Amino acid sequence: MHKEKRVLQSGACAVLLIVVLAGSDAGHAAPLLKQIGPGLYAYISDNDTSANSTFLIGNNGILVVDTGLDAKEGGKLLEKIHTLSSLPIKFIVNTHYHRDHQGGNAVVGPSATVISTDWTRERTLSVIQSQAPGSGLRPAEVTFQQQLTVHLDPYSAEVYFPGKAHTSGDALVYFPQHGAIAMGDLFLTNSCPAMDQGSAEKWIQALDHVLDLPVKSVVPGHFELATKTELRRFRDYLNDLYSQVHALYQKGDTIEEVRRGIHMEKYKEFRQYEKYEATFADNAAVIYQQLQHH
């Protein structure tokens, strides 16, 4: 998701190790690899602190979209890629600057060309500056404003900026030959999203655009591989919430009244995460603030 919090104190590590081992013995908590089409795979993370990835194996190299939280998560992804191909990782696309999407860059593709929007590169540079060196983040070498195409014969990947949404500089990656798209955190399956400096209004428009594309497989930033059915539900969630917040805002309600006044029972199956400020009420509060600054 997006909060950069250290989840564990070092004293808890031994306990964690036991839990992780027990978990893997029991056969769960392992990342899932799902083939979407020829050479194209979704890597579904086994935990909510590290994002999903998507990778495309071409004739001469591999493109990876998002690399996970850190060296460990990036290493898990690389291991999965290596079960399928020993070709070099030539390109990494980072959908946005949050660490859980780009913390594995250095491990996954030490000599890959990293691609992001200009905005994401700027934000990544300021994160590196504000945190101690050694953060492991690696900003993009190639940036763009609107779109670029990566040719990975015999396939291609169209990387584009959909407008402000989850952040102000997200990138989506559309695979036209596969009818697939990697959404970054513009879409989480059956879950409330985290909302950074973006725009809920433009976010909904960006989702409508994707729903118009001839897409069968939709890779979310987190959770299960999806189709347009889940994407449409997520779009409807954002749209319903936006309409409700807008009406309450027009009526003159305060932010606290709006947090309490929304009715999202219809989406009760959605995951909500207080620790990532990703609840119905948190999303409503962000939309309220965006309306204030409109």
Ligand SMILES: [Zn+2]
């Ligand atoms: Zn994010």
